[in-house]
Amino acid sequence: MQNYIICYDIFDKKRLYKVRKIAYSYALGGQKSAVEAPLSKKDLKELIDKLLKVIKPEDKINIIPFNNEPLCFGKAQFIEFNKGLIVI
Secondary structure (H helix, E strand, O other): EEEEEEEOOOOOOHHHHHHHHHHHOOOOOEEEEEEEEEHHHHHHHHHHHHHHHHHHOOOOEEEEEEOOOOOOOOOOOOOHHHHHOOOO
């Protein structure tokens, strides 16, 4: 399992809704156009396949891996994902 930040900037409102729905289906949480998601290699491939079916050339999506716990400030907290259980 690898942690990722999924950031997107989508030109069209209909596509934005579709991309947001796909991204949040894999996410632990997020804010507007950036979400945090723990993904297996299979999940990552599935996510990319779904997104590529929706976006157009003018849209932008970045999927950024991070290996360690992120630096959290203020109210931000790292949420540890234990397969099958999310405790918030």
